[in-house]
Amino acid sequence: MKEKVSSLLKDFPKEKFCEDLIGWFQREQRPLPWREDKDPYKIWVSEVMLQQTRVDTVIPYFRRFIEKYPDMRALAEAREEELLKMWEGLGYYSRVRNLQEAVREVCEKYGGVVPKSREQFGKLKGVGPYTAGAVLSIAYGIPEPAVDGNVMRVLSRIFLIGEDIAKAKTRNLMEDLIREIISRDDPSGFNQGLMELGAIVCKPKAPACLLCPVQEHCRAFAAGLQEEYPVKTKSGKVKTVHLAAAVLTDERGRVLIRKRPKEGLLANLWEFPTEEADGLHFPDRAADFAERMKRKHGIRVEITGPLGKVEHVFSHLKWQISAYYGRAEGEIMETDTFKAVPLPDLEKYPFPVPHQKIFAMYQGDIGTEKGGSRTGKVRP
Structure with missing residues (x-):
């Protein structure tokens, strides 16, 4: 894996890439309610809601949820039926059950403070590698990778990665890649910049390459292959x-x-x-x-x-x-x-x-x- 990462990064201008990406994010980021402060609880809630769900759908749910449960203690004490009613319409209800169970553990073991350790945070119920990386980097400024579908699409195009993004080893490759290029000065802006880029510019179809702030670093664009990436196997029959x-x-x-x-x-x-x-x-x-x-x-x-x-x-x-x-x-x-x-x-x-x-x-x-x-x- 290290050899593959080294090969991908050969002649890649890491500092200039970070500068272009973070500068663009600071100028163009959408005014989302979970970006109003660095509260790790709110960021955590938003990341759980955003799994499998569009941003526009999440915004009103997030506002109502935080009004009802403004802190972890409130969420920990909520009745399940009331909690499910608050989540009604978002789907994937195991997400909110896991979130409540994890929040209760944080209240019991860590005094109601989200742990800064990836090992501790990552062991909580429902907290996978992406959620851990997103919360720790955005809330605490810790340079941890946060690789979701948007980020994998962006990296596949920038580095011309032909591995299947549906496979775990490809996600691992991209996490290792980010560990090498992530900004140590602003890991929050870096990770959110990649997410934002995938959400509004580097889209699955018809990416807006002429508006991309890191176009000059994109190998897929240089080769005219941006529509061919990422590579992903089709899911089985439903x-x-x-x-x-x-x-x-x-x-x-x-x-x-x-x-x-x-x-x-x-x-x-x-x-x-x-x-x-x-x-x-x-x-x-x-x-x-x-x-x-x-x-x-x-x-x-x-x-x-x-x-x-x-x-x-x-x-x-x-x-x-x-x-x-x-x-x-x-x-x-x-x-x-x-x-x-x-x-x-x-x-x-x-x-x-x-x-x-x-x-x-x-x-x-x-x-x-x-x-x-x-x-x-x-x-x-």
Whole structure:
């Protein structure tokens, strides 16, 4: 690995590169709320939110989150359901669970102060190499690499690196590379500069090379190959799962919801009753759904009509949900994981995005009147 790094850095003007990159970042950086100070807690929260999520989406979530949990003690003491509700819509809910667990450890072991040691910080739940490098360099000015997808794309083009960025050894190579070129005077500006460059200039498609502050250092641009880099293998085929879900109201107008299992996908979030429905189509799908509800909960269900289709893609699978609305008759035996909730109280429960969409369709297409009767068009 050292030989590869040395080869890549042969005749590379490290100081001039740092000067051009950091100078550009200082002039052009976006005014983001987590850049308003060097609070390591806020920077940590922002980095966790930004994983797999666009900056524009994160900004309002970050502001609400910090207002609700202004310091680590507040976050450590938060109830899980309340925390999941605050995170609702960001997805990848294990991120916030891990963050809370890690923050609790910081409060217990380090007196509520994020440790400056990469070894200590990197051992916390959910803190990977990128998060550790980002927080330590930005908050504390420690020259640690922070290599994410944007940074790998930038480095692949600048150094004409043909290794597959989907492989761990390529990430390791780039971390070693950054350790050699990172500014010791301003590691925060260096790392954020690389991130910013990848976000707004060195984009995956049609990079704005003529606006790039480090264009003269870019080997891919010099060779006219910027569109060919980075090299990345395509991910495997995504599995599709067909589901049926229904917004069901009982005789008192309450809506039935259930809590997902404690482990696994979307753990502990609430959803409308849902069943797998592979190979079935309406009306067989609706009939099968009703039969399962009767078998599992002793409730007679009448599907009144369809709401529409909801598709949601995770990293490894895709949900295709046929959504319906209907009535539930008989006594509702409520438990900790199965409830009948008054319509206005639904906003207190954290729902995953696909079920938020189902409820929006229910409100928009069906409408509700006092007492739970329905009016309005049914989506064909």
